[in-house]
Amino acid sequence: MRLHRLDITAFGPFGGSRSVDFDALSAAGLFLLHGPTGAGKTSVLDAVCYALYGTAPGARQSGQGMNLRSDHAEPRTRTEIRLDLTVAGRRLEITRQPPWERPKLRGTGTTVDKAQTWLREYDATAGAWKDRSRSHQEIGEEITQLLGMSREQFCQVVLLPQGDFARFLRADAEARGRLLGRLFDTRRFADVEKRLAERRRATEARVREGDTALLADAHRMQQEAGEAMELPQLAPGDPGLAAAVLGAAAVARATAREHLTVAHCRLTAAESAHAGTRRALEDVRELARLQRRSAEARQRAERLQERAGAHQQDRQRMERARKAEAALPALELREAAEAEHRRAGRAEAHARGMLPDSYADAGAAGLASAARRAAGELGGLDAARRAEQRLRALAEERTGLDRQERADEDVLREAETWLAAWDATRAALQSRVDAAQEAATRAEQLAVQRDPLRRRLGAARTRDALAADLRDAQRLALASEQRALDARAHWLDLKEQRLNGIAAELAGHLTEGEPCSVCGATEHPAPARKVAGHVDRATEDRALAAHQHAEERRAEDARRLGVVREALAAATAEAGDTPTAELEATAAESEQEYARARRDASALHAAHEELRRAEHEREQRLADRQQAAVRTASRLTRRETLEREQAQLEGELAMARGGSGSVAARAAQLERQVTLLTDAADAARTAEDAAQRLKDADARLADAAYRAGFDTPQAAAAALLDAAAHRELQQRLDAWQTEEAAVRAMLAEADTAAAAQRPAADPAAAEHRATRDEHRLRAAASARDAAARSCAELDRLSAHATEAVRRLAPLREEHDRVARLAALTAGTSADNERKMRLESYVLAARLEQVAAAATARLQRMSSGRYTLVHSDDRTGRGRSGLGLHVVDAWTGRARDTATLSGGETFFASLALALGLADVVTDEAGGVRLDTLFIDEGFGSLDDQTLDEVLDVLDSLRERDRSVGIVSHVPDLRRRIHAQLEVVKGRGGSTLRQRGV
Secondary structure (H helix, E strand, O other): OEEEEEEEEEEOOEEEEEEEEHHHHHOOOEEEEEOOOOOOHHHHHHHHHHHHHOOOOHHHOOOOOOOOEOOOOOOOOOOEEEEEEEEOOEEEEEEEEOOEEEEOOOOOOEEEEOOEEEEEEEEOOOOEEEEEEOOHHHHHHHHHHHHOOOHHHHHHHOOOEHHHHHHHHHOOHHHHHHHHHHHHOOHHHHHHHHHHHHHHHHHHHHHHHHHHHHHHHHHHHHHHHHHHOOOOOOOOOOOOHHHHHHHHHHHHHHHHHHHHHHHHHHHHHHHHHHHHHHHHHHHHHHHHHHHHHHHHHHHHHHHHHHOHHHHHHHHHHHHHHHHHHHHHHHHHHHHHHHHHHHHHHHHHHHHHHOOOHHHOOOOHHHHHHHHHHHHHHHHOOHHHHHHHHHHHHHHHHHHHHHHHHHHHHHHHHHHHHHHHOHHHHHHHHHHHHHHHHHHHHHHHHHHHHHHHHHHHHHHHHHHHHHHHHHHHHHHHHHHHHHHHHHHHHHHHHHHHHHHHOHHHHHHOOOOOOOOOOOOOOOOOOOOOOOOOOOOOHHHHHHHHHHHHHHHHHHHHHHHHHHHHHHHHHHHHHHHOOOOHHHHHHHHHHHHHHHHHHHHHHOHHHHHHHHHHHHHHHHHHHHHHHHHHHHHHHHHHHHHHHHHHHHHHHHHHHHHHHOOOOOHHHHHHHHHHHHHHHHHHHHHHHHHHHHHHHHHHHHHHHHHHHHHOOOOOHHHHHHHOOOHHHHHHHHHHHHHHHHHHHHHHHHHOOHHHHHHHHOOOOOHHHHHHHHHHHHHHHHHHHHHHHHHHHHHHHHHHHHHHHHHHHHHHHHHHHHHHHHHHHHHHHHOOOOOOOOOOOHHHHHHHHHHHHHHHHHHHHHHHHOOOOEEEEEEOOOOOOOOOOOEEEEEEOOOOEEEEHHHOOHHHHHHHHHHHHHHHHHHHHHHOOOOOOOEEEEEOOHHHOOHHHHHHHHHHHHHOOOOOOEEEEEOOOHHHHHHOOEEEEEEOOOOOOEEEEEOO
């Protein structure tokens, strides 16, 4: 990295615009930045850091943050830093403007302008500057990637603050570790320690969980085996737990199988005894059944003998009933004739009771004659009834006319009221139509605006999504860059180791008598030998290939990052800087307004229809009013005609009614009289016919009873049986015959007769013996099933425990391996003799490199007296790895760096800073640092030491490197000709370049 030019405007103590030509200063190799205290020497370095990283060095900020803007600047002059530099072979120009609270262009007050950043690159082919980016984040990542250093590393390596390294020399191991950790970013090694500790805890938990499950299986096996199994007295995590559980399970399984064999033998004996008692019980039960059957047959025979007389009577009664059935038709005919005669008599009495007393003695012929006379009188009332019906129709028609008159009056009144409000109704409806038409026009206008707003909202959402993708791509790019740096560092380390051991590699090709390719000697008395861990060319080539692969991956991730940035820029160009939430709110508001307009416009058709219906209703109202007036005129003529016809009909009906209230009442009276007389005549004739049929039925019944063998019809009727009695009698006869046949069959059985001759059976005793043997059988079967279940359960639990032990074996091995690694990296393992953590071990290696690089310059500054050495010794009860001592060649002893004097501390810290700069530069991928700054500390040196320090600094100019010294020591102004002077005044500081 080489600085060319720095332009400062309204920054720090510089109120106006100031420029620094670093090309002119760097031409001398060594230049001095001096000025009085508070003039702004350090502000120049702050400006360089701010231009590169967008923030000033953290050590130079106050508790409330650094005020970048100059208090001497004009109100309308904006703070700006522009830096022209070359890094990684690219000529770049960075311009940064911090946030600025400026006066408003119109009105009073102030407004805040956002921070601005520009990055340009010089194209040598075109001979012009080209814009690269205006994104703060993108430019910051680009500069960090090109420099290969963070802001903290840059301030520590390029600006070289001597005070920090003086404290580093006197600090303890913990403070050194924090500083080195920030510079070399060893957090990944701490993450490895943390990850291994987490894996150790996780695997330990899984092993304990498996052991707990194994102990649970052992407890279940003990519950199943009882006293046959003894649990091992071991806790989860004990290595011997699995073997103890499996051994106890094997003993329990063998004991359970012995119990199962015994239970099988007992069950076989119980089954044999139970089968014998069951056969004896069946024999006793069969004998008891036959003996009961014999006793039952004798009892049933005795009961039949007792009921023999009743059976004979039933047979005789059944015979008389069969004879009486021959006279049954005549008997039924006589009963039907008698019933009909009784009904006819009751009907005649009822009909005569409805007539006046004058007809009580009249016969059927007299009643029929009276009915004919009344019917003739009724026929003369037909004309009068028609006239009366017409009179009622006239009254109903007049009532209808009155009802129509009232309805027409209502129609006229409603029509007049509605037509009176027509103008206001029409105006309101027309207003609704006009409003809906305006809403339709507004909806069309909003529809045209929706699509651009939607596209912009979609672009904003894409912009937000690409912002997240950009962060992911940046994270991948940074990770790829870190891997590339790690691979390069690994390759360089291997290369350095190979170069250190190149003598042994060359010695491997020496042949006695052949000249050496290095020195040409033919004798090789003590050739170098390869030591353990020697790096050969193949190992270096593999590391180089891994480094090249990592670089390709880094380039690919960088290309992908560029694609995402281009897509984000396109989306941002279309969406603008408006936040997505604001665009969504605007779009939602537009959609709501469009929906309201559409909703209002949708009422246009309904408003048109309602106006059309109102106009149609007006026409209908006018027509109804005219028709009602016409109907009123025609009703007056019709009412006069009806009144004349009604008067004429009422005169005719007065004669026809007689003494009744109406012609209809008179006709109803005559109709009832005709009906009663006709019914009475018919009933009288029916009664006479029924009496004659009853006489004929009596004669026929007497003849049928005599032929059937009965003296009187009453005797034949008494011998008859109804259906229920006949059925019951027949059932008794059939039951007697069935019982008699069954008793004869039972008494004829040989087995029953033989059983009756044997002693009485005792089923209760036999059942008691069978029940006892059955209980014994069930107990034996239960014992056998319990033993079988115990064996099966123990086998299942044992198999489960065996499988668990098999699964636990790799887990336990993994836990042991991870536990050893975690203890080793954490510094608690017995194998780690120095008790060094992994991160401390890496930092110790870096500190050893820094000490070696610093010693090369410290020896020149101290005329070979002092050497910085790294120490792994432990201090007190702490851990080792970050000790730092200075070896005094005059005494030959090492002493603590805190014992150095002020001047010795200065050049020791300067050497340490320069050595650290070299190591960090290599760590950053070998980025060349062509411009360095050394801030203060020269006032504590004597003339000789100052000369030696300047000689060392002057040697840094090799390979076109320039070094800037920041100091106010007067002697340096005489020794260094190229100078940048900072002059302070009331209007702010200014810059002057001299000797260039």
